[in-house]
Amino acid sequence: MKLLKDKLPILLFILLLAGGWELGTRLFDVPAYIIPRLSDVCAALLNHAALLGKHFALTLWEALLGLAFSVVFGVLSAIWIDSSSLARKTIYPLIVASQTIPIIALSPIMVMWFGYEIGSKISVVILFTFFPIAVNTADGFRAADREIGELLRSMGAGKTQLFLKWKIPSALPSFFTGLKMAAAISVGGATLGEWLGGESGLGVYTKRAANMLRGDDVFAGVLLLSLMGIALFVAAQMIERLVLGHRRS
Amino acid sequence: MAGVNRQQVTVERAREESLPASAGLTVQGLTYRFEGEEPLFDGLDLEVLKGQFVSIVAASGMGKTTLFRLLAGLLQPESGTITAAGAVPGQRSTIGYMPQRDCLMPWRTVQDNAAIGLELAGVPKREARRRVLEMLPELGLAGTEAKYPHELSGGMRQRVSFLRSLLAGGELMLLDEPFSALDAMTRISMQQWLLEVWEVHRKTILFITHDIDEALLLSDQVLVAASRPITQLESLVVDLPRPRTYETTLDERFAYLKRRLLGQLGRITSHAEGGPA
Structure with missing residues (x-):
């Protein structure tokens, strides 16, 4: 009940937007290839449900695999940066500086390296999502309360114990901040990867539909992509709450 | 150096x-x-x-x-x-060091915070937690074992910190x-408390x-x-x-x-x- 009360304003607002969309397109007679009617978009969703489902699953799979690799690489890099002051002085600024490279320009290289199969899509997702995870986790390690570390050291904690019982729990909140950001943008990475060359996935689907000026199908695909992004973000948030729920927010 | x-x-x-x-x-x-x-x-x-x-x-x-x-x-x-x-x-x-700030770990309950020293010394977790649980009442911490540090007052947090050092050392x-960060009234009650615990x-x-x-x-x-x-x-x-x-x-x-x-x-x-x- 409380959840419903919390979410009621946003639900009503979405309903209002949907109503405005449907009414506006009818009232001003907007051509379907500019903005299709919402009812047409819904019809496109229903008519091609099976096909959209297949494409949706592939894009989701690419995004999830890319995220998983980013979590592994990102956390390992963060550990490296935290454990070596040389790495903090060299690798960390390099990772930050790498963000000035336009990822979109870099993405075709991934196609050259990994081909038109799923590898290039995953690598583009990694390009998008590695940074927030690595940097947030490294910052989390660094922000660990030094006095707690010293106290554990005075109780005889060794390096491994310090890492497991002090560093990791300290860095978890920052890690999840990074993960949520990464989850939200991972779908964008997967879509871009598909645009650059692929056979299926929602990115390919929307691009083909746009080429055929099928506005309702484009919007149906975009709607699903944004829902996927929201779902991934919410999932990351739920894991976060599960792990950190009892701590003070 | x-x-x-x-x-x-x-x-x-x-x-x-x-x-x-x-x-x-x-x-x-x-x-x-x-x-x-x-x-x-x-x-x-x-x-x-x-x-x-x-x-x-x-x-x-x-x-x-x-x-x-x-x-x-x-x-x-x-x-x-x-x-x-x-x-x-x-x-x-084998020294139990109790720092000025309570330094309790926000991700651990009272029980697990107090048990950290035993845990680091290789005492099995279950045994460590049992020993903490036994000590809680005499330190005036009965019933707080499942609480997290942010749910406790400054004085109570120092009691947990003391217990942690007591068990570690x-x-x-x-x-x-x-007690330097506590208000005057709490400090007096903590001094009394420490006298009692030390007597034991x-x-x-x-x-x-x-x-x-x-x-x-x-x-x-x-x-x-x-x-x-x-x-x-x-x-x-x-x-x-x-x-x-x-x-x-x-x-x-x-x-x-x-x-x-x-x-x-x-x-x-x-x-x-x-x-x-």
Whole structure:
């Protein structure tokens, strides 16, 4: 009940937007290839449900695999940066500086390296999502309360114990901040990867539909992509709450 | 540290049997300086008898916390030996260090915070948690085992921190101004609380404080840092009868001891004014 009360304003607002969309397109007679009617978009969703489902699953799979690799690489890099002051002085600024490279320009290289199969899509997702995870986790390690570390050291904690019982729990909140950001943008990475060359996935689907000026199908695909992004973000948030729920927010 | 290599370091934690049975902590010839600075301690000797409650009072900036960090093994002295009762060479320190801030881990419950020392010592988690649970009532923490630190008041958090040090350490506890951040009323109740807990466990306690009343109320002996660098500590024996309560501070004898202590401190403050801050 409380959840419903919390979410009621946003639900009503979405309903209002949907109503405005449907009414506006009818009232001003907007051509379907500019903005299709919402009812047409819904019809496109229903008519091609099976096909959209297949494409949706592939894009989701690419995004999830890319995220998983980013979590592994990102956390390992963060550990490296935290454990070596040389790495903090060299690798960390390099990772930050790498963000000035336009990822979109870099993405075709991934196609050259990994081909038109799923590898290039995953690598583009990694390009998008590695940074927030690595940097947030490294910052989390660094922000660990030094006095707690010293106290554990005075109780005889060794390096491994310090890492497991002090560093990791300290860095978890920052890690999840990074993960949520990464989850939200991972779908964008997967879509871009598909645009650059692929056979299926929602990115390919929307691009083909746009080429055929099928506005309702484009919007149906975009709607699903944004829902996927929201779902991934919410999932990351739920894991976060599960792990950190009892701590003070 | 550049200074460490210049002189031979002879820190070792001797076997218990090599110490007089009555010694809780023995410090001999302790010398320490931060790199490129004047020494904080120069040939300091210090002995605390087993089961005694000893306070150190000194002006700020005298290096009290540094002394504790040396005793806790977090810093290596330039020269000198530190021997804690019950310590075995090559094994982890058996000193229960309680820092000024409670330093409780926000991701652990009261029970798991207090158990960390046992856990690090290799006690199985279940056993460690059981031992904490047993101790909670006598420390006034009954029913808090599943609570997280942010759900506790400042005084309660310090109790958990104390319990953690009590369980982590052997015979010797180092308490670094544990009540300094508490409000006056809570501080009084925590002092009473510490008196009661100490009566039961009779650990050797070395206690740092700025608060003269607190030092006198709690201690068997008050040590005053008399010079900078600290080469020796002036001692004042507090011969007030135990068990004590906060009422003890109203005693005539208490007032007499306080006057003497103020006198000792007064000489130091006037002495310190000429020196570096």
